[in-house]
Amino acid sequence: MLTQEQAVEIRVLARQGHSIRQIAKMLGVSRNTVRRYLKEPTVPRYSPRDPRPTKLDPFHDYLRERVKQAHPLWLPATVLLREIREQGYQGGASQLRAWLARLKPSRPDDGPAVRFETEPGQQMQADFVVFRRAKSPLSAFVATLGYSRMKAAGLLVDCGTANRLVGDWLAEVANVRVHATLGERPIDRWRHEQGQLTPLPQALRRAWGPLLGERPGPVPHESLQHPLSVYESIREACA
Incomplete structure (x- = not known):
């Protein structure tokens, strides 16, 4: 089965006047495949896949509760990572950050932060x-x-x-x-x-x-x- 983009491209190339042979050669597919997709009234779609289980799944409830307890403050991912690793989590930090991003409320852009450094003992x-x-x-x-x-x-x-x-x-x-x-x-x-x-x-x-x-x-x-x-x-x- 072709991707949705490939199926759309077959129709676009056909409307541009390209022959079935030319389309098949350009996309690297068989001529019968091109004919079938031109005859079908709708573009075939892949059915959505079930989400794959991850190492983070057992800790979702705990993380939601910690985020709820800290509101309106936001706990850094490094803090939560240390907590769930103590409970047996063996995954990485990037997986945790990606999952937490869905829970983090949006905030207005206050502009770039201005950082400054000081000499030793000054501040x-x-x-x-x-x-x-x-x-x-x-x-x-x-x-x-x-x-x-x-x-x-x-x-x-x-x-x-x-x-x-x-x-x-x-x-x-x-x-x-x-x-x-x-x-x-x-x-x-x-x-x-x-x-x-x-x-x-x-x-x-x-x-x-x-x-x-x-x-x-x-x-x-x-x-x-x-x-x-x-x-x-x-x-x-x-x-």
């Missing part, structure tokens, strides 16, 4: 968020150095077990994998950046002692994000 990004878990909120703090992308993170408000798990993730995954943008491991770049960092002032160490110790204390739940003008004023005061 750090800090994020703070509060997860609401019934009556027990869970606070998280993440800091990322701009040059090396070395990360430090902590789950606050008396969450020792959670902090140990985060520490394992930083040591075994986040800081030792090759960074997609830099093409290097954060831990390797951090060794170069480490010499450019300055110790935390003693006054801040005393004030932040509960947060820097082994048992972090509670922190306020209000937002720690401020307008850029606030940070500009601080920069000018320190200049």
Whole structure:
């Protein structure tokens, strides 16, 4: 059986005045095949094939639930890949990404992102968020150095077990994998950046002692994000 494109091409060539012999030679098929397709009133179509089973099939329900739990945030494929591999998944990342693409909601184009790089010890990004878990909120703090992308993170408000798990993730995954943008491991770049960092002032160490110790204390739940003008004023005061 010919493809739909070949069947259409036979009719097009016939309307252009080509003989059956010429069409058969041009398409590499027999003359009887050309005659049959010219006589049939409709173009034959292949019946749709049943989807082939994949290694990812047993994990579809789990992945849908994880995507639903994270909404409106979107979990990276690398995170989900690590989770299902711990459950026995033996397929590749490309198969997972292709399947997740069907679940990802469309978003408006905000234009190209503007990336910038800084010298060692010059810039750090800090994020703070509060997860609401019934009556027990869970606070998280993440800091990322701009040059090396070395990360430090902590789950606050008396969450020792959670902090140990985060520490394992930083040591075994986040800081030792090759960074997609830099093409290097954060831990390797951090060794170069480490010499450019300055110790935390003693006054801040005393004030932040509960947060820097082994048992972090509670922190306020209000937002720690401020307008850029606030940070500009601080920069000018320190200049």
